[in-house]
Amino acid sequence: xxxxxxxxxxxxxxxxxxxxxxxxxxxxxxxxxxxxxxxxxxxxxxxxxxxxxxxxxxxxxxxxxxxxxxxxxxxxxxxxxxxxxxxxxxxxxxxxxxxxxxxxxxxxxxxxxxxxxxxxxxxxxxxxxxxxxxxxxxxxxxxxxxxxxxxxxxxxxxxxxxxxxxxxxxxxxxxxxxxxxxxxxxxxxxxxxxxxxxxxxxxxxxxxxxxxxxx
Ligand code: ZN
Numbered sequence: 001x002x003x004x005x006x007x008x009x010x011x012x013x014x015x016x017x018x019x020x021x022x023x024x025x026x027x028x029x030x031x032x033x034x035x036x037x038x039x040x041x042x043x044x045x046x047x048x049x050x051x052x053x054x055x056x057x058x059x060x061x062x063x064x065x066x067x068x069x070x071x072x073x074x075x076x077x078x079x080x081x082x083x084x085x086x087x088x089x090x091x092x093x094x095x096x097x098x099x100x101x102x103x104x105x106x107x108x109x110x111x112x113x114x115x116x117x118x119x120x121x122x123x124x125x126x127x128x129x130x131x132x133x134x135x136x137x138x139x140x141x142x143x144x145x146x147x148x149x150x151x152x153x154x155x156x157x158x159x160x161x162x163x164x165x166x167x168x169x170x171x172x173x174x175x176x177x178x179x180x181x182x183x184x185x186x187x188x189x190x191x192x193x194x195x196x197x198x199x200x201x202x203x204x205x206x207x208x209x210x211x212x213x214x215x
Contacts, residue, residue, distance in 0.1 A: 031064070041067045044090040046083070046161070047102040048074045048109065052190050055102070059195075067094060073109030074101055075128050076161040078168065088170050097180050099165060102195070103158040104188040110157060111150045114140075129153070132160045158185040159200050166202045167212045175204050176214075 024032050041064060045055040049070045056066055069086040076083055090096045103110075112119055113129035133140060136156050143149040162185040165171055174181045185198040205213040 031062070035064045039064050039067075039094070041065050041090075041094060042097045043067065044069070044087070044094075044096045044099045045102060046070070046074055046076060046086075046099065046165075048072065048104055048107055050104060050107065053102065053104045053188050058102070058188060058193065059100075067096060072122065072125055073107055073113070073129055073157065074103050074161060075125070075157075076101065076164040077128055078164060084168070084170065087165065087168065091170050091174050091179070091181065095179060097182065099171075099181070099183045100186055101158050101161045101165065101184070102186045102188055103154045103161075104190055105151050105154060106147075106190065107150070107154050110154045114150055114153060129157055132157045135160070155187055155196075155198055158187055159198060161185070162198075162200060162202060163208070166205065166208055169214065172205050172214050 043066045045066050045068045047053055047055055047070045049072050055068045067090045069083055109126060110129055113126040114133065133153060140149055140153055143152055162183050165183050171181065171183065182201050182203050184201045187196045187198065189196060
């Protein structure tokens, strides 16, 4: 005796997989046989967990082309072992060439961080975004429109997460070893699908400042 609605939902998952299996079976390019043997993606994507921002689709890529880590509001928190493990594997083992931190306009996580409301356990995660707000409080407070306020903080948050990634020993050691690695900040417009490049790509530790750049 199960819940009818849940059973139907589960059925939808399995039906979806049957269609995928069919698609894979009809693909004659040999790429799925190749993928089964291993991966060598060139991109690490760090995005928001939001269901509307699927990494692969947004950059028009296929399975095997993007290594992905997603969490609430695409945060790169220095002590987050999950993010650090993904980053280390992507950079040190897979040797990705590009890391994309991808925020999205209208991000609920950032909007929540700008409010004084409590949402539960997530409040402690959102504190990392409040920390970013503190760096840019003057600019944000000067914006009158609420939506624009959130969207500006979304851009600034991505910029800060790019910086956070670049200060990790993982990224800096890759540069030290002359690995070609660029860290980009982008914001997705869900309505148009367009990626807004924040044009703050970092290619080396030269401009990180002396406290952050390892010798
Ligand atoms: Zn989001």
